Amino acid sequence: MANFYxxxxETLNDLFPEKWVNVHLYAEGWxxxxxxxxxxxxxxxxxxxLSYDIPERFTLDEEDFEDKEDKLRKLALSLQQMFIEQGQEPWSNMTFILERNGKFHIEYGYEGMSEVDPGExxxxxxxxxxxxxxT
Structure with a gap:
């Protein structure tokens, strides 16, 4: 799992067009x-x-940015699949907090999310x- 983290x-870092302090990534999947x-x-x-605002805010190639975001989503879901393959309960959501110095913290959620309003x-x-x- 360390390689996935x-x-x-690294994928997150590639998405930032400026210097940054920290990032909070949320991924959800079922x-x-x-x-x-x-x-x-x-x-x-x-x-x-917010990640969705980056291409417009910095006039980036939206397709290239979306490809990188898609890679990030696939990495997160691969991590979820790894849980399943190792016989662990698969998470429904995760939060990955990364500091500029490379330190990170990750939290997994196991609650059912399909009935929750995404905005709320x-x-x-x-x-x-x-x-x-x-935003």
Whole structure:
């Protein structure tokens, strides 16, 4: 799993067009559904930036950015599959917190998420991790 964590960290780093302090990645997946998004804190001290806003904010090639985000989502889901292959209970959601110095923390959630409103879930997740962002 350490290799997956490293690859997730490297993929995240490739998605940032500026210096950053930390990032909170959220990934969720179960049969027939998956999503991922993240907020990163710019080194400038601005409010955290939502991953969906990056291409427009920095005039990046949207297709290239989406390919990198897709890779990130697939990595997270591969990690979930690894849990299954090792006989562990598969998580329904995970939060991966990465600091600029390379230290990270990961939390797994096992609650059923299919009935939860995605907007409400994101707001609850942001509140839990103290993410105060515009979006």
């Amino acid at each position: 490293q690859e997730i960290a 049969e027939g559904y998956s999503t991922e998004y993240f907020y990163y804190k710019p080194a400038t001290g601005e409010t955290p930036v 879930q994101r707001e609850a997740w942001k509140a839990k991790y103290g993410i105060e962002a515009r």
